[in-house]
Amino acid sequence: DTVAVIGLGYIGLPTAAVLAQAGKTVIGVDVAQATVEAINAGTVPFVEEGLATVVAGTVAQGKLSAQTETPQADAYIVSVPTPFKGDHDADLSYIEAAAKGIAPQLSGGELVVLESTAPPGATEFMAEVILGLRPELTMEPNLPNSLYFSHAPERVLPGRIMVEMLENDRIIGGLSTEAAELNRDLYASFCTGELLLTDARTAEMAKLTENAFRDVNIAFANELSLIAERQGIDVWELIELANHHPRVNILQPGPGVGGHCIAVDPWFIVSADRENAKLIAAARGVNDSKPEAVLAKVLERAERLKHPTIAALGLAFKANIDDLRESPSKDIAVALTERLDEGTVLVVEPNIDALPREFDGRGNVELAALEDAVERADIVLLLVDHDPFRTLDRETLQEKVVIDTKGLWR
Ligand code: SAJ
Secondary structure (H helix, E strand, O other), X not given: OEEEEEOOOOOHHHHHHHHHHOOXXXXXXXXXXXXXXXXXXXXXXXXXXXXXXXXXXXXXOOOEEEEOOOOOOOEEEEOOOOOEEOOOEEOOHHHHHHHHHHHHHOOOOOEEEEOOOOOOOHHHHHHHHHHHHOOOXXXXXXXXXXXXXXEOOOOOOOOOHHHHHHHOOEEEEEOOHHHHHHHHHHHOOOOOOOEEEXXXXXXXXXXXXXXXXXHHHHHHHHHHHHHHHHHOOOHHHHHHXXXXXXXXXXXXXXXXXXXXXXXOHHHHHHHHOOOOOHHHHHHHHHHHHHHHHHHHHHHHHHHOOOOOEEEEEOXXXXXXXXXXXXXXXXXXXXXXXXXOOOOEEEEEOOOOOOOOHHHOOOOOEEEOOHHHHHHHOOEEEEOOOOHHHHOOOHHHHOOOEEEEOOOOOO
């Protein structure tokens, strides 16, 4: 019962940890020597609630270890990045590299699961790479030389990964029924949610569909926010009122959509079928245009003042996290420092200790404490709905120009 998990990032490491906790012997594989060393020392290379304890415990019990080479195992779980290449096409080269590492270790009977979010056909692609290198093995089930390929996309929410990994329902799509069943039996060892079997292409598309659904719905709210602004209407009141209708449930507008999933995955659908994916592509466009609209509004207000001080509240991609990657709020704050003719930007981000490197070399920006920044500011720009901003004393905002992109202070 040995499982190899290839790629020990935000999904791979938690997956390896819960499998080890469930009693499997788990070997994690990563190209980063520092990650491997951290795990073998029983520590974690990034922060995720509850992960450190499970990693420390399973490493101490000898159930979890890490290495840079792909080992022999009964099951393989591939959890590597799928970045963009070209015009938002999926770059499958990390999946290909993982498959090439796995291929020489196989002898027949193994399960190979793709966990990475990927476009329709990616599991087939992974299988073709492996079978291309090992033509004596087959996808045909129930033979001594059979291999079993499956896709099990994760849907955990960062910050709640260790809970959702155990409790969420999982979609499991096999290249054969037997492969899906083997994958189900493995995941049943740690997952108490429902395990829903289908084929690999449907599973791939299901994951992309969930995030595209959310993106399209956020785009609807963001488009409304632009229309409402021109009409002199408060968009949050508008949405609240419309949502009283029993069949209307509009999401919340904001400065844009960030993170590594919702702003990325819909493109994989677009790239698979540009002709038909019109609404999904348009939604991406609306959400990606929102930071520029916020910026234009702030700059317009700033131009009316001499040496304006602007407090930019929040850099993270959503509330109460320290994750600044793919964050529209950070992009807005950085662009502000570039495009402001004169004046100062006071960045407030309670979840970090130093400004990220994108601000390097800028003389007109400093990281400030909330109360200090608001007191000094002419313009207060709210970009993230972090709790400390929610509870800010509103009295301190009087006399200020307030641009509230999250509707937090209505
Ligand atoms: N946002 C809005 N308005 C809203 C809701 C969200 O502007 O009404 C923005 C957020 O501020 C943020 C972005 O959208 O910038 C995404 O945040 P999120 O909390 O909606 O989602 P993520 O990216 O943290 O995680 C999503 C989840 N997918 C869905 O809810 C369908 C999660 O379950 C997935 O596992 C994850 O993507 C993933 O890994 O794919």
